[in-house]
Amino acid sequence: MRIEPLIIFENDDFVAVNKPSGLLTIPDRHDNALSSLSGLLKQHYGQIFTVHRLDRDTSGLVVFAKHEQSHKYLSQLFESRDVEKYYLGLVNGELPEPSGSVNAPIMEHPVQRGKMVANAKGRPALTDYTVEEAFGLYSLVKLRIHTGRTHQIRVHMKYLGHPITVDEMYGTSEPVRLSAIKKKFRLGKFTEEERPLLSRLALHAFQLRFTDEQGIRHELEAPLPKDIHAVLQQLRKHKK
CATH class of the missing domain: 3.30.2350.10 (Pseudouridine synthase)
Structure with a gap:
């Protein structure tokens, strides 16, 4: 690479x-x-x-x-915490509120190694969210984390009941398929099975804002990857 x-x-x-x-x-x-x-x-x-x-x-x-x-x-x-960290994520379903904050401490899962869990005994964790677009099955959410806990966004979205799409650990490993988005979906003539649009965690760290040692303010952005972008295009196209 x-x-x-x-x-x-x-x-x-x-x-x-x-x-x-x-x-x-x-x-x-x-x-x-x-x-x-x-x-x-x-x-x-x-x-x-x-x-x-x-x-x-x-x-x-x-x-x-x-x-x-x-x-x-x-x-x-x-x-x-002098760096503003913003993410974009696709989550399952539609959130009841257009914006909000999740203030839920996070600790290591008592049994499953490598997994985290929201628990009052954990370390403080705060995430703000704003729904950018809602599509019924999925929603595009902008997230800002104020703390840097392991898997923080993934744990907090699960806590809200709307896990990040294709999150095997905190939600479901079910990939995003066009057949779920497009009503009259048909496989191509020579295609035996449908290829997923997205089969990995739909979470992207898209913006960092901070002031460097010289006093220069930076607002850095990483464009959305092609796979997440492709899903959004289809969701917009087939939105009811």
């Missing part, structure tokens, strides 16, 4: 990258370094410093520092 087409913005201090879904932010113990975003960046720049992460299945904006001083500054910025 080439890193150049993924770069959204860079200067002498940091680089912002549009991470594809399915790619790790940093390698885990079993993975070869080049199977992660940080590994690809290290190959390109020589050295790179990880500031924050996205889940493997979430696509979108990730910022990496280019030197130690920038790493220290940006890491503190993210930890002190």
Whole structure:
């Protein structure tokens, strides 16, 4: 995979990258370094410093520092919640309110490893949401997270009863199919089975806003990936 087409913005201090879904932010113990975003960046720049992460299945904006001083500054910025983080997600169903906040602490699941759960004993977690478009079966929601808990958006959307679409862990692994969206859907003459429009987590980190060490304000945006965009086009086209 080439890193150049993924770069959204860079200067002498940091680089912002549009991470594809399915790619790790940093390698885990079993993975070869080049199977992660940080590994690809290290190959390109020589050295790179990880500031924050996205889940493997979430696509979108990730910022990496280019030197130690920038790493220290940006890491503190993210930890002190001085970065505005916005996501776009497709969720199952229609939310009863056009906007709202989920203020529900999150902790590790007592039994299932790697899974999180909303629980009063957990660490504070706050997510704001606004419904951008509602389609009945699905809704496009803009989300802002004020805290950075593991799987925060996914847990909070499940908590609301509208999990992120194609979320195997917190909702259902059922992919998005055109036959569910289009009323008079028919398979093509030579097609035996329908290919899903989307078969991965429908969550994208689309915007970061922050002020850098030089006092320059940044508003970085990563365009929606083709697969989520294709689903939205079909939903708009066949909206009742």
